[in-house]
Amino acid sequence: MKKLNIAIIGLGNIGSYLYKYLQINKKKLSKKNNCIPNVIYVSAKNKNKKRKIKINKKKWLRSYLNATKLKEVDVIVELIGGAEGAAKKLVFSALKNKKHVVTANKALIAKYGDQLAKIAEKNNVNLEFEASVCGGVPVIRSLKEGLIANKILKVHGIFNGTSNYILSSMDKQNKNFKEVLDTAKKLGYAESNSSADLNGDDVSAKLKILSSLCFNSFLNSNIHVEGINNIDKDDIENANKLGYKIKLLGYAELLNNIIYQRVHPTLIKKSSYVASIDGVLNAVIINGLPVGQSIIQGEGAGPAATTSALVSDISSILRGNIKFPFSISNKERKNLIFKDISNRSFSGYLRFEVKDKSGVLSNITSIFSTQNVSIKRLIQNPNKNKGSSSIVIITHESKDKDLNKIIKVVNNKTYVLKKPKLIRIDDN
Amino acid sequence: MKKLNIAIIGLGNIGSYLYKYLQINKKKLSKKNNCIPNVIYVSAKNKNKKRKIKINKKKWLRSYLNATKLKEVDVIVELIGGAEGAAKKLVFSALKNKKHVVTANKALIAKYGDQLAKIAEKNNVNLEFEASVCGGVPVIRSLKEGLIANKILKVHGIFNGTSNYILSSMDKQNKNFKEVLDTAKKLGYAESNSSADLNGDDVSAKLKILSSLCFNSFLNSNIHVEGINNIDKDDIENANKLGYKIKLLGYAELLNNIIYQRVHPTLIKKSSYVASIDGVLNAVIINGLPVGQSIIQGEGAGPAATTSALVSDISSILRGNIKFPFSISNKERKNLIFKDISNRSFSGYLRFEVKDKSGVLSNITSIFSTQNVSIKRLIQNPNKNKGSSSIVIITHESKDKDLNKIIKVVNNKTYVLKKPKLIRIDDN
Numbered sequence: 001m002k003k004l005n006i007a008i009i010g011l012g013n014i015g016s017y018l019y020k021y022l023q024i025n026k027k028k029l030s031k032k033n034n035c036i037p038n039v040i041y042v043s044a045k046n047k048n049k050k051r052k053i054k055i056n057k058k059k060w061l062r063s064y065l066n067a068t069k070l071k072e073v074d075v076i077v078e079l080i081g082g083a084e085g086a087a088k089k090l091v092f093s094a095l096k097n098k099k100h101v102v103t104a105n106k107a108l109i110a111k112y113g114d115q116l117a118k119i120a121e122k123n124n125v126n127l128e129f130e131a132s133v134c135g136g137v138p139v140i141r142s143l144k145e146g147l148i149a150n151k152i153l154k155v156h157g158i159f160n161g162t163s164n165y166i167l168s169s170m171d172k173q174n175k176n177f178k179e180v181l182d183t184a185k186k187l188g189y190a191e192s193n194s195s196a197d198l199n200g201d202d203v204s205a206k207l208k209i210l211s212s213l214c215f216n217s218f219l220n221s222n223i224h225v226e227g228i229n230n231i232d233k234d235d236i237e238n239a240n241k242l243g244y245k246i247k248l249l250g251y252a253e254l255l256n257n258i259i260y261q262r263v264h265p266t267l268i269k270k271s272s273y274v275a276s277i278d279g280v281l282n283a284v285i286i287n288g289l290p291v292g293q294s295i296i297q298g299e300g301a302g303p304a305a306t307t308s309a310l311v312s313d314i315s316s317i318l319r320g321n322i323k324f325p326f327s328i329s330n331k332e333r334k335n336l337i338f339k340d341i342s343n344r345s346f347s348g349y350l351r352f353e354v355k356d357k358s359g360v361l362s363n364i365t366s367i368f369s370t371q372n373v374s375i376k377r378l379i380q381n382p383n384k385n386k387g388s389s390s391i392v393i394i395t396h397e398s399k400d401k402d403l404n405k406i407i408k409v410v411n412n413k414t415y416v417l418k419k420p421k422l423i424r425i426d427d428n
Numbered sequence: 429m430k431k432l433n434i435a436i437i438g439l440g441n442i443g444s445y446l447y448k449y450l451q452i453n454k455k456k457l458s459k460k461n462n463c464i465p466n467v468i469y470v471s472a473k474n475k476n477k478k479r480k481i482k483i484n485k486k487k488w489l490r491s492y493l494n495a496t497k498l499k500e501v502d503v504i505v506e507l508i509g510g511a512e513g514a515a516k517k518l519v520f521s522a523l524k525n526k527k528h529v530v531t532a533n534k535a536l537i538a539k540y541g542d543q544l545a546k547i548a549e550k551n552n553v554n555l556e557f558e559a560s561v562c563g564g565v566p567v568i569r570s571l572k573e574g575l576i577a578n579k580i581l582k583v584h585g586i587f588n589g590t591s592n593y594i595l596s597s598m599d600k601q602n603k604n605f606k607e608v609l610d611t612a613k614k615l616g617y618a619e620s621n622s623s624a625d626l627n628g629d630d631v632s633a634k635l636k637i638l639s640s641l642c643f644n645s646f647l648n649s650n651i652h653v654e655g656i657n658n659i660d661k662d663d664i665e666n667a668n669k670l671g672y673k674i675k676l677l678g679y680a681e682l683l684n685n686i687i688y689q690r691v692h693p694t695l696i697k698k699s700s701y702v703a704s705i706d707g708v709l710n711a712v713i714i715n716g717l718p719v720g721q722s723i724i725q726g727e728g729a730g731p732a733a734t735t736s737a738l739v740s741d742i743s744s745i746l747r748g749n750i751k752f753p754f755s756i757s758n759k760e761r762k763n764l765i766f767k768d769i770s771n772r773s774f775s776g777y778l779r780f781e782v783k784d785k786s787g788v789l790s791n792i793t794s795i796f797s798t799q800n801v802s803i804k805r806l807i808q809n810p811n812k813n814k815g816s817s818s819i820v821i822i823t824h825e826s827k828d829k830d831l832n833k834i835i836k837v838v839n840n841k842t843y844v845l846k847k848p849k850l851i852r853i854d855d856n
Contacts, residue, residue, distance in 0.1 A: 145569055148461075149453070149736045149738075149739030290445075290731075290736055291727060292726065295726065304720065311577030
């Protein structure tokens with residue numbers, strides 16, 4: 001039977017899990033792919049760190065970069081992480097030296113994916129990154145293979161388990177952001193530094209990759225990004241009263257040959273599919289022609305789910321299934337137009353914390369009318385003790401820039417107690 | 429660029445849609461797969477039937493079986509349908525003559541899949557049947573590729589759009605079976621002869637195929653099958669009152685090295701994911717190690733969704749991605765033990781329509797106690813006018829054979845007005 005030699009570079013939680021998985025399942029995978037996945041080398045920053053796996057001393061490389069030079073290495077699995085430094089050096093060098101690459105590194109692919117894909121294509125090797133987007137959810141393979149027939153019009157969903165865990169826990173346990181985040185950290189659902197999970201950057205990187213796969217475009221950073229840091233208990237309660245849940249969603253849409261990419265907390269109907277996704281799960285919803293709407297849901301993170309994705313990539317290489325990294329040849333990828341969302345129209349949830357005095361409400365509504373934003377629903381909750389009032393306004397569909405203008409104008413008023421908030425509504 | 433010649437045999441709704449799709453998207457698919465999908469021949473029972481597509485006369489084969497003999501044909505797409513007759517002849521002959529085969533024929537694969545896979549493997553050609561299970565939902569490719577790393581423990585879900593449409597319409601519109609079925613036929617959601625959709629046979633054939641892919645076993649017909657024909661408005665109402673929905677579900681599970689396959693109406697919690705799937709959608713839920721639970725959802729039927737699946741199969745062949753039809757070599761497929769569900773335990777919903785007279789209830793409960801089935805909840809609805817009573821009993825988990833024994837014993841009593849009913853409950 002044919003054999004491919006694999007070097008695993010990086011032996012943290014994921015690397016160690018993968019190493020062990022390949023040890024145990026070598027025979028099974030060989031049978032399924034008609035080719036043996038042989039882990040010949042490993043490398044990690046700290047060779048002497050205590051790990052739960054036993055690795056023969058002979059397997060350790062002197063330097064991780066040797067993997068790219070040794071003739072006997074066929075496949076390099078990069079699990080170092082980060083868009084720069086060692087990971088970048090390793091993957092560029094590997095592809096240049098005609099090694100297949102499998103990586104879980106979303107930062108690297110989101111930043112250098114186009115350049116890397118070009119080298120991979122030129123050298124006729126695979127660059128596989130299923131594990132970089134939504135862990136165990138086989139969305140990249142589905143886009144490149146299972147749904148290959150389709151013209152994709154829209155991809156959206158829940159791409160970050162940490163923020164989804166926090167929002168759904170705030171909702172279910174009626175707790176505030178800080179409390180839930182602390183619990184999430186204790187339970188291992190949030191990292192000690194979870195800023196990229198909470199500020200939308202993690203979703204943004206995943207969306208960028210998905211978007212380019214869906215629309216056969218180059219990677220593009222024109223993405224409107226907001227995180228969940230500003231969502232508080234009152235917003236969750238207000239949403240509930242109005243029949244909505246709040247979710248951090250990523251969207252990429254093709255409208256009249258223009259692509260819009262956005263990441264932001266969103267009010268979605270309680271009865272919708274997305275609203276039912278709680279905890280650390282990820283869900284990707286794809287609208288395509290002719291297939292209609294497809295949904296893929298699963299575990300978005302963790303060593304087990306990530307290993308499932310890495311092994312599907314390794315298997316694809318074992319079977320000799322050489323594909324363009326982004327579904328289509330580099331020369332065929334399009335330079336589509338990406339626009340920001342300022343001229344798109346959304347219904348908005350706007351919340352104003354103001355002094356409870358006469359004239360304030362009429363001033364606010366007059367600002368709406370100046371911006372040509374029409375009001376669908378208005379809820380006023382005065383707090384007589386504090387002399388303050390919370391005003392929530394749901395608008396009809398209005399231009400994003402007009403909604404933002406209202407926030408800006410009201411924010412300058414002396415009656416404002418807190419920065420006003422805009423959360424977009426998705427009524428689909 | 430490389431080119432593969434394709435013969436499409438069968439030009440009904442699906443065949444015509446596929447033909448047109450390949451005409452329009454030939455260039456696009458060539459770019460994605462680095463190989464041209466060239467439709468060289470077609471064949472259909474009635475050549476002169478009016479079709480919405482224009483086909484060059486030169487493309488028509490004299491006999492459909494010629495496709496298997498002509499040297500220039502590389503891929504045969506079988507869209508005749510049915511487990512026997514022309515479809516069977518075509519696919520066997522095609523594989524024997526080393527042609528790749530793509531088919532949407534679940535009856536054929538469920539019956540002859542093992543034999544066909546053996547020939548395909550021997551001749552090193554593809555036998556692809558993504559379209560045979562759940563139309564546009566890329567579940568087979570996901571099992572064979574995206575989730576290849578996983579030991580699958582369970583697959584279940586909604587595999588038939590027609591029955592799901594009927595059950596969800598009965599629920600939402602508060603109508604009875606017959607009324608909804610008539611509407612479904614008018615709207616094209618049910619065929620004029622929809623018996624296989626309603627009696628569970630369609631789900632059973634799909635489950636058989638999925639099961640063998642999940643567990644690397646041979647196809648096995650040991651499947652407990654019940655359809656939805658006996659579900660009435662009262663059952664739907666009762667379910668609602670108890671916090672459940674009724675869905676027709678297929679299950680294949682691996683427990684202690686034994687596989688259990690079953691298809692039956694099931695009471696599932698309103699809050700569960702499956703309960704939220706309404707209308708003609710299909711949903712497949714896969715539990716595997718290490719990935720955890722994955723869900724794939726989408727359009728289960730119709731020319732558009734089916735074409736999406738057929739094209740993914742054709743693309744796989746264009747890319748030269750030769751795979752074992754059932755994920756693993758014929759010699760490695762296992763002869764696992766399949767058992768019926770009589771010794772499995774389920775909670776049951778049992779409904780008895782009886783004469784409203786004293787002693788009946790105590791007689792029924794005594795039968796439960798004789799069978800060692802303990803009662804969790806009992807609801808009695810007397811209808812004084814008719815002198816009848818409807819008794820609904822929810823049980824704790826009990827052996828399936830004991831639940832069935834109760835039905836049998838009670839059915840022989842003189843106080844019974846209608847055959848008693850058992851619907852299994854899934855509280856997961």
